[in-house]
Amino acid sequence: MSPTPTARVAALAVHPVKGCAGQSLTTAEFTPAGITHDRSFMVVDDDGDFRSQRRDPHMARIVPDLAADGSRLVLTVEGRSPLKVDVDPEGPRLDVTVHHNPLVGVDQGDEAAGWLTDLFGRPSRLVRVPDDNRRVTTGVTPGTAGFADGHAVVIGSVTSLDLLNERIVANGADPVPMERFRPNIVVTGWAEPHTEDLVRRVRVGTTELGYAKMCTRCAVTTVDQETGVRRGPEPLRALAAYRRVADGGVAFCTKFAVTAPGTVSVGDALDVTEWADAPEA
Numbered sequence: 001m002s003p004t005p006t007a008r009v010a011a012l013a014v015h016p017v018k019g020c021a022g023q024s025l026t027t028a029e030f031t032p033a034g035i036t037h038d039r040s041f042m043v044v045d046d047d048g049d050f051r052s053q054r055r056d057p058h059m060a061r062i063v064p065d066l067a068a069d070g071s072r073l074v075l076t077v078e079g080r081s082p083l084k085v086d087v088d089p090e091g092p093r094l095d096v097t098v099h100h101n102p103l104v105g106v107d108q109g110d111e112a113a114g115w116l117t118d119l120f121g122r123p124s125r126l127v128r129v130p131d132d133n134r135r136v137t138t139g140v141t142p143g144t145a146g147f148a149d150g151h152a153v154v155i156g157s158v159t160s161l162d163l164l165n166e167r168i169v170a171n172g173a174d175p176v177p178m179e180r181f182r183p184n185i186v187v188t189g190w191a192e193p194h195t196e197d198l199v200r201r202v203r204v205g206t207t208e209l210g211y212a213k214m215c216t217r218c219a220v221t222t223v224d225q226e227t228g229v230r231r232g233p234e235p236l237r238a239l240a241a242y243r244r245v246a247d248g249g250v251a252f253c254t255k256f257a258v259t260a261p262g263t264v265s266v267g268d269a270l271d272v273t274e275w276a277d278a279p280e281a
Helices: 056-062 109-119 158-170 238-239
Strands: 008-014 023-027 029-032 041-044 063-066 072-076 083-086 092-096 101-107 123-129 153-157 184-189 199-204 206-217 250-260 262-265 268-275
Touching: 008 262, 041 092, 063 262, 083 109, 092 123, 101 184, 109 123, 153 158, 153 206, 158 184, 158 250, 199 250, 206 262, 238 250
Parallel strands: 153 184
Antiparallel strands: 008 023, 008 184, 029 262, 041 123, 063 072, 072 083, 092 101, 101 123, 153 250, 199 206, 199 268, 206 250
């Protein structure tokens, strides 16, 4: 397969706290674990398991503001005083889990825990990825990540969303925005929907990415990211009609590992250096 019109970066986003609101960027630095500070913090319960919009959709309303050097984090929710955290990279270490994968988090103290516990109504703590994080991610191209579900970078395309929204509207529902899927890179310019599924190696800006796997979707995609309220059953209902994958789930967007760190900006062209022969089943 060869590229048709030039594909370019339409949008970039970072999510400093897993499950909370994202931030749009015009330029992003990509480390081996993805965009700098992406999913570098996480809220966990008293068993160390991560909190998610799957159970707590109102997490979408928590807006993080992280200093560029990662030294200070402010969490804001409408109607409450903000939480201000002087980030501690050397705090106590906790055993934590993401989808049953054992990881380690650096605890950010009792004040943060109290604020989050009050917000969620259940014991909660804030943890940070350790500086010596050695997480290994799997897939066609292995890599590393912070507290992301499984891989460093998620890419989606405008053309794919257009097709999905055509099907959603045909179902009698309202179209959904790309933010429902919380990608790091949004691509415009590919003529065919789901071209991102066929990319195996790509250069963008000064960064290089390698395909890991398709991105299986869950109930988080039914959460309105502005209000923190579930609006289901879309987009899962529409995806179930044409985007089922081998494990029985549905897929939208594609996951990548960072094979060469660098900088990516909105407007950068994508140079696909290796394509798959055919879409994944």
